[in-house]
Structures are given as structure tokens and as C-alpha cells.
Amino acid sequence: GQNIDQPTEMTATEGAIVQINCTYQTSGFNGLFWYQQHAGEAPTFLSYNVLDGLEEKGRFSSFLSRSKGYSYLLLKELQMKDSASYLCAVTAGSYQLTFGKGTKLSVIP
Amino acid sequence: ETGVTQTPRHLVMGMTNKKSLKCEQHLGHNAMYWYKQSAKKPLELMFVYSLEERVENNSVPSRFSPECPNSSHLFLHLHTLQPEDSALYLCASSQDGSRSNYGYTFGSGTRLTVV
Numbered sequence A: 001g002q003n004i005d006q007p008t009e010m011t012a013t014e015g016a017i018v019q020i021n022c023t024y025q026t027s028g029f030n031g032l033f034w035y036q037q038h039a040g041e042a043p044t045f046l047s048y049n050v051l052d053g054l055e056e057k058g059r060f061s062s063f064l065s066r067s068k069g070y071s072y073l074l075l076k077e078l079q080m081k082d083s084a085s086y087l088c089a090v091t092a093g094s095y096q097l098t099f100g101k102g103t104k105l106s107v108i109p
Numbered sequence B: 001e002t003g004v005t006q007t008p009r010h011l012v013m014g015m016t017n018k019k020s021l022k023c024e025q026h027l028g029h030n031a032m033y034w035y036k037q038s039a040k041k042p043l044e045l046m047f048v049y050s051l052e053e054r055v056e057n058n059s060v061p062s063r064f065s066p067e068c069p070n071s072s073h074l075f076l077h078l079h080t081l082q083p084e085d086s087a088l089y090l091c092a093s094s095q096d097g098s099r100s101n102y103g104y105t106f107g108s109g110t111r112l113t114v115v
Helices: none
Strands: A003-005 A009-013 A018-025 A031-037 A044-049 A053-057 A060-065 A070-075 A084-091 A097-099 A103-108 B004-007 B010-013 B018-025 B031-037 B044-050 B053-057 B064-070 B073-079 B087-094 B110-114
Touching (some): A018 A031, A018 A084, A018 A103, A031 A060, B010 B018, B018 B031, B018 B087, B044 B064
Parallel strands (some): A009 A103
Antiparallel strands (some): A053 A060, A060 A070, A084 A097, B004 B018, B018 B073, B044 B053, B087 B110
């Protein structure tokens, strides 16, 4: 089976750095995705990790440790528009992405 | 607009009604998906179609019936739903399944309320 855990909610200050953690236990592993979802909108792709290490893309970075079943999404220089839910998802088969419950991030002034 | 269009955006239906949700993708992808998103629950995969053939069906009640007439269109037919079926229904598409480095492209969803 698949189990993905991430915090339910986080709050951070504009301009700060926030790290959203994700742990997973899956039967098989092909890769890990992070998605951003604003309220009432479609989830949008942020990052994909298949190998251990850090992938940096502008203000967002994602880290993966396959041996620990652990990933994090790092958001730097937070902006108000970063307030959204962040979804961790793992792929273990050809077609199935399994999602965590998502972390609702609130950015405050 | 993400390249995946869902209609309607909002739907209210009675438990005896029959309705259909529509999804259209303009990305040339070969796989399409229906997901259900309920409050405080993870996205739940309902159906997967690859090259117009259903490849996965995750124990979804028969009151939900998918249809994929071609690789660009996906429908979800609804009948005799229950109030607990109220949720956001998301359509997604991908190239070459979940092995793609870009994962899925999601539509904005249909917010369904069953009364």
C-alpha cells in the first residue's frame, strides 16, 4: 500500500523561508512530485525528483532521500501569492500518482 | 487555462438526477484521469484511461461511469449519487503515464454538490 504524510497547515511570514516536509511508505517508487493548488483552482506542477538530492528552481527547491522515504519543498523569499496548498505525490506504477492530504500554507505580512 | 478544460465548473444535482462531467485536453497527451478531492482527504484516483482504454479502476461505485471516446475527451457520467459524493472532481492528463517528468496537467475541476 501507499502512505504519504505531510503537515496539515503551516504559517510563515512574507519574505521568510519555509520548509514543507513529506514522508512516504510505498510499495515501489518511481519518483516524487510537488504540486501547488490555490483555492478553487487546478493543482499545478512544481517539481519532480527521481534521484536523491536537491533540485532548485528559482525560489522553490525540492529535496529527496529515497533511503529515508523523505522529501521537502523549500520556499524562499515568501510572497503573499504563495499562500496555497502544497501536495506531495509519489508514483510507483505506470499510471498511478498517489497524493498526500496536502499542506495548507498561509503567508502573513 | 492549463490546457485541460472541465465543464461545468459547478454542479448541483439531486440524488435521482443523471448528469455528466466533461473534460477536454489540448496537449496531445495519451493518458487521462479522474480524481476526487474531498475536504481534508488526499486526492483519490478514480479512473485511468490510456489511449482510450481503461487501465485502472480503483473500486469506484457503479454510480460513477467513465467514458473516453477519444484521446482528447473524457466524461464522467453520474446517476443516483449520494450526498457524500459531493466533492471537487478533477480531470488530469499526462504523456506516457506517471513516468513523465512533468507529471499530470490538471483541469480546474467541477465542484459537485449532491442534495
